[in-house]
Amino acid sequence: MSYFTRSAAPSSLTGWRSPAVLLMIMAGAMQLSFAGWWNLMNNFAVQELAFTGREIGIQQSIREIPGFLSFAAIFLLLIMREQTLAYVSLALLGIGVAVTGYFPTEIGFYATTLIMSLGFHYYETMAQSLSLQWLPKATAAASMGKIIAVGAFAQLVAYGLIFIGWKMFDLSFTTVFLVSGCLTLVVLVFLLVAYPKFKEGVPQRKKLVLRKRYWLFYALTFMAGARRQIFTVFAGFLMVERFGYDVHEVAGLFLLNGLFNMALAPKIGQLIVRFGERKALMLEYIGLIVVFLSYAFVTNEHVAAGLYVIDHAFFAIAIAIKTYFQKIADPGDIAPTSGVAFTINHIAAVFIPVVFGFIWLYSPAAVFLAGAAMAGASLFLASIIPGNPATGNEVDFWFRQPAPQAAE
Numbered sequence: 001m002s003y004f005t006r007s008a009a010p011s012s013l014t015g016w017r018s019p020a021v022l023l024m025i026m027a028g029a030m031q032l033s034f035a036g037w038w039n040l041m042n043n044f045a046v047q048e049l050a051f052t053g054r055e056i057g058i059q060q061s062i063r064e065i066p067g068f069l070s071f072a073a074i075f076l077l078l079i080m081r082e083q084t085l086a087y088v089s090l091a092l093l094g095i096g097v098a099v100t101g102y103f104p105t106e107i108g109f110y111a112t113t114l115i116m117s118l119g120f121h122y123y124e125t126m127a128q129s130l131s132l133q134w135l136p137k138a139t140a141a142a143s144m145g146k147i148i149a150v151g152a153f154a155q156l157v158a159y160g161l162i163f164i165g166w167k168m169f170d171l172s173f174t175t176v177f178l179v180s181g182c183l184t185l186v187v188l189v190f191l192l193v194a195y196p197k198f199k200e201g202v203p204q205r206k207k208l209v210l211r212k213r214y215w216l217f218y219a220l221t222f223m224a225g226a227r228r229q230i231f232t233v234f235a236g237f238l239m240v241e242r243f244g245y246d247v248h249e250v251a252g253l254f255l256l257n258g259l260f261n262m263a264l265a266p267k268i269g270q271l272i273v274r275f276g277e278r279k280a281l282m283l284e285y286i287g288l289i290v291v292f293l294s295y296a297f298v299t300n301e302h303v304a305a306g307l308y309v310i311d312h313a314f315f316a317i318a319i320a321i322k323t324y325f326q327k328i329a330d331p332g333d334i335a336p337t338s339g340v341a342f343t344i345n346h347i348a349a350v351f352i353p354v355v356f357g358f359i360w361l362y363s364p365a366a367v368f369l370a371g372a373a374m375a376g377a378s379l380f381l382a383s384i385i386p387g388n389p390a391t392g393n394e395v396d397f398w399f400r401q402p403a404p405q406a407a408e
Contacts, residue, residue: 003087006196019134019198020143022191023127027147028154029090029187030123033097035158036180037116039254042240043247044173048104053237055106057357060233063113064349067121067225070342071208074335076122082335083198086126090188093119098181101174121342129338132326134198138273141323145269148316152261158183159258163251209336213394216381217325218344220281223378224318225345227288229352230371231311234360235295239308242364243301253305257312265316277320277389281382284317285375292372296365327389 015021045051045059076085096116103112135143158180165171239245239253272280291311298304329337356367386396 003083003192003195003197007199017195019130020146022195022198023131023134024147024150025187025191026086026090026123026127027151029184029191030093030120030127031151031154032158032187033093033116033180033184034120035155035254035258036162036176036183037097037100038236039159039162039251040173040176040247042236043245043250044100044104045109046240048173049106049109051106053241053357053360056233056237057353057355057360059110059113060229060353060357061350062110063117064229064346064353065114066118067346068343068350070121070125070346071339073122073125073339073342074208077335081197082126082130086123086130087188087191089119089121089123089126090184091119092116093123094181094184094188095119096181097184098178100181101172101177104173121346125339125342128322128341129335130198132322132329132334132338133331137323137326140326141272141319142266142269144319144322145266145272145316148265148269148319149262152258152265155258156255156262159251159254163248163255166248166251208340209333210340211330211333211337214325214328214333214337216384216395217321217328217341219381220321220324220378221341221345222347223374223381224321226348226352227371227374227378228315228345229349230292230356230367230374233353234356234364234367235308235311237360238295238364239301239304243304245301253308256309260309260313261316264313268316269319272317272320272323276385276387277324278382278385278387280317280320281385282379284314284320285379285382287314288375289372289379292368292375295368295371324385324389328391328394330391 042056045056049055051059073085080088093116096112096114096119100109100112100116103109131144131147132140161179162171162176166176236250239250245253268280288311291307291314294307295304295311298307325337325341326334356370359366359370384395384397386393
């Protein structure tokens with residue numbers, strides 16, 4: 001049995017050859033490259049290339065361009081299957097990370113970032129689409145939590161190797177980038193040999209889909225992308241620039257993040273199944289308002305590290321945005337809307353790093369205060385998710401409901 005010799009229905013195989021396990025292994029393969037790249041990225045930029053907030057903002061905006069163009073994935077599906085595109089994307093990610101250290105210039109880092117990012121974002125688009133098609137609605141959130149946990153375990157492997165090996169073996173940036181990228185390529189070869197072609201669920205529309213009734217999903221996705229940029233670009237940069245974290249210290253911080261994700265993500269998935277998307281997302285955004293306000297005024301490196309871990313722990317709750325869409329969507333809209341959603345998610349991502357990179361030069365606190373305002377807007381949007389979302393019940397405008405009248 002291999003990808004090249006057999007096709008199978010998603011429900012026909014169980015155990016370690018099931019689609020759910022395939023999604024877990026792909027998540028792990030992605031993280032082996034991306035986690036290594038992410039761990040080294042800020043230190044490589046500052047220590048090897050002398051980047052300031054301006055250059056890091058440009059580099060991060062370049063990283064988000066493929067995310068903004070994720071809608072184009074639907075056109076690639078005219079010539080290849082979703083599973084095939086996921087595999088091609090993993091290959092691009094691995095290659096882009098592997099060669100990063102061999103181009104230690106500003107332009108070289110921008111170019112390898114673009115290659116890596118093409119793989120990362122198109123993989124994420126396909127992984128989301130396949131998850132929503134292959135996983136049952138009733139348990140999708142719990143299964144997605146397990147997938148995140150496997151990805152977190154792969155992060156632990158990557159961060160742990162860097163944490164232990166960076167000082168002990170005097171590793172170079174080039175070596176770690178190379179090993180990280182090659183690990184993803186090795187796992188990809190295993191997937192090609194061990195798994196068949198799985199059929200998608202309902203045939204997917206091979207054109208862009210924008211529907212008025214999905215507007216709340218689009219809005220939540222846009223705001224999630226905006227707030228993510230404040231964390232991924234500037235929270236990490238704060239640790240290196242202001243508090244002087246070295247590579248192995250950043251790896252240790254990421255290890256904590258991975259441990260929290262591995263332990264909490266499955267439980268978060270179960271809680272979303274139990275309490276619903278609205279309550280889960282409102283909890284996330286209330287927590288983020290507190291975290292971003294704290295970032296704005298933090299002066300202690302240990303407090304900053306604690307905020308970073310807490311901030312990262314909230315990411316798993318974003319599963320609720322995906323399962324909300326799964327419940328309201330036409331099954332044939334899942335693949336095209338996944339691409340559109342990633343584009344919407346990255347509209348803010350294209351300009352926020354550059355614009356806020358310049359703001360950072362004058363006031364880092366202003367960047368995080370803006371993040372708190374974004375979390376506040378997201379909190380309102382989450383509050384209008386219905387208690388039981390479904391087709392025809394996409395939004396609950398609770399503030400428009402007439403007040404109860406007193407009995408006469």
